[in-house]
Structures are given as C-alpha cells and as structure tokens.
Amino acid sequence: AQSVTQLDSQVPVFEEAPVELRCNYSSSVSVYLFWYVQYPNQGLQLLLKYLSGSTLVKGINGFEAEFNKSQTSFHLRKPSVHISDTAEYFCASSQAAGNKLTFGGGTRVLVKP
Amino acid sequence: DAGVTQSPTHLIKTRGQHVTLRCSPISGHKSVSWYQQVLGQGPQFIFQYYEKEERGRGNFPDRFSARQFPNYSSELNVNALLLGDSALYLCASSLIIIGLAGRWGDKNIQYFGAGTRLSVL
Numbered sequence: 001a002q003s004v005t006q007l008d009s010q011v012p013v014f015e016e017a018p019v020e021l022r023c024n025y026s027s028s029v030s031v032y033l034f035w036y037v038q039y040p041n042q043g044l045q046l047l048l049k050y051l052s053g054s055t056l057v058k059g060i061n062g063f064e065a066e067f068n069k070s071q072t073s074f075h076l077r078k079p080s081v082h083i084s085d086t087a088e089y090f091c092a093s094s095q096a097a098g099n100k101l102t103f104g105g106g107t108r109v110l111v112k113p
Numbered sequence: 114d115a116g117v118t119q120s121p122t123h124l125i126k127t128r129g130q131h132v133t134l135r136c137s138p139i140s141g142h143k144s145v146s147w148y149q150q151v152l153g154q155g156p157q158f159i160f161q162y163y164e165k166e167e168r169g170r171g172n173f174p175d176r177f178s179a180r181q182f183p184n185y186s187s188e189l190n191v192n193a194l195l196l197g198d199s200a201l202y203l204c205a206s207s208l209i210i211i212g213l214a215g216r217w218g219d220k221n222i223q224y225f226g227a228g229t230r231l232s233v234l
Contacts, residue, residue, distance in 0.1 A: 004155075006155075036225070042227055042228075043117075043203055043225040043226050043227040043228050044156070044203065044205075044225040045225070046222065046224070049222065090155050090156070092155075099161070099169060100146065100158035100161060100169050100171065101146075101148075101156070101158065101205075101223060102158070103148075103155030103156050103157070104155050105154055105155050106153075106154070106155050
C-alpha cells in the first residue's frame with residue numbers, strides 16, 4: 001500500500017527567507033506525486049505535479065519540487081516566502097491517473113514578518 | 114469557468130442522523146472523488162466515481178455511500194452519524210481516469226472544491 005510521510009508538521013519561517021517542506025513516499029510501482037496547498041477555510045489547490053520527465057518540477061507562486069527516486073522523496077521549496085504563503089501544504093501520491101490520492105499529514109507553514 | 118462546487122458549505126447534525134452532501138464537477142469532467150479531512154490530518158479517500166459507476170472505495174464503513182448522476186454531479190450520504198464523522202468533506206473532479214488516457218496526463222489531474230464542513234454534536 002502507498003504511504004506518504006511529511007516529516008515536519010509545522011515550519012515557521014521569516015518573510016523573504018527560503019523554505020523547504022519534506023515529503024517521502026513509499027510505493028513499489030511507478031508513482032505520481034503532487035503538492036497541494038490549503039489556505040484557511042478553503043479547499044485544496046494544486047501547486048505542482050510530477051508525472052514523468054524532468055525531476056525538477058516548477059509550479060505556481062514560485063514553488064518548485066524535486067523528485068528523487070533513489071531517496072523516494074519529493075521535497076517542496078521556495079527561495080523567498082511571502083506572508084501570503086501562510087497555509088497548510090499537503091504532499092500526495094497516486095499510482096494511476098484518476099485513482100485515489102494518498103495524502104501526507106500536512107505541513108503548516110507560518111510566515112512571520 | 115466555474116470550479117468544483119459543493120453544498121452546503123457548513124452543516125450541523127446530531128448523532129444518529131443522516132446527511133447528504135452534494136458536488137458539481139467542473140464542466141466536462143466525468144470523474145468525481147470524495148475525501149474526508151479530519152481536523153489536523155490529511156484528506157482520506159472515500160469514493161471515486163466515473164461515468165456513474167463506482168471505481169474505487171476507501172476504508173470507510175457501509176454507513177457511507179455515494180452516487181453519480183447522469184449530469185456527473187454526485188452525492189455523498191452518511192447514515193447513523195457518529196461524533197467521529199465531524200470533518201471537512203472534499204469533492205474532487207477530473208476529466209477522465211486511467212485506462213482511457215493511456216498514461217498520466219493533465220486530463221487526470223484532480224481539482225478540489227472548497228468542501229463541506231460537517232459538525233456532529
């Protein structure tokens with residue numbers, strides 16, 4: 001069975017500082033990976049996805065992630081955060097298109113001025 | 114274009130009651146999935162429907178049921194509510210699911226609605 005582990009439950013960071021959110025997955029077969037963001041009292045918005053090809057994936061709002069098959073990781077990074085990046089971030093995996101998404105427990109990012 | 118819409122946005126029920134949650138997918142999307150997000154946790158998969166047929170079910174009791182209508186909208190029903198059913202219920206839609214696409218692509222991406230927050234007292 002698939003599982004997704006987000007190693008940090010909370011990440012405080014100062015405005016304009018870089019941030020990295022860690023995600024590890026387990027799967028015995030090919031896997032597709034996603035990062036979603038959830039702002040307070042809202043649903044999930046897709047930040048970026050890894051389906052195939054280049055292991056460095058760029059998403060919206062300046063975020064990027066790197067797929068590392070040997071380390072089974074898909075860490076999310078942003079070089080300079082803004083106050084508006086305060087939200088909860090979820091890493092998710094799927095073994096097939098349209099099949100269920102398996103989510104990690106989430107990482108709450110608090111950007112401080 | 115309208116995104117995934119869910120109704121109602123908030124709902125308060127008492128233990129033992131039943132509830133129906135509704136979801137309208139993005140226009141043209143034929144697949145709808147339901148997820149439960151308990152406070153402080155990641156979403157958990159409940160059901161997936163495609164072309165009005167159930168294509169996947171998560172580890173939830175039979176009190177949970179769903180269906181998809183000819184217009185691709187969907188309902189999630191929960192009977193005999195328990196306190197532990199209190200959660201944010203998320204609906205996601207996608208154009209198609211694997212098998213038709215041949216391989217993963219943008220047509221398979223799931224887009225989420227804002228959710229229905231259910232409180233069971």
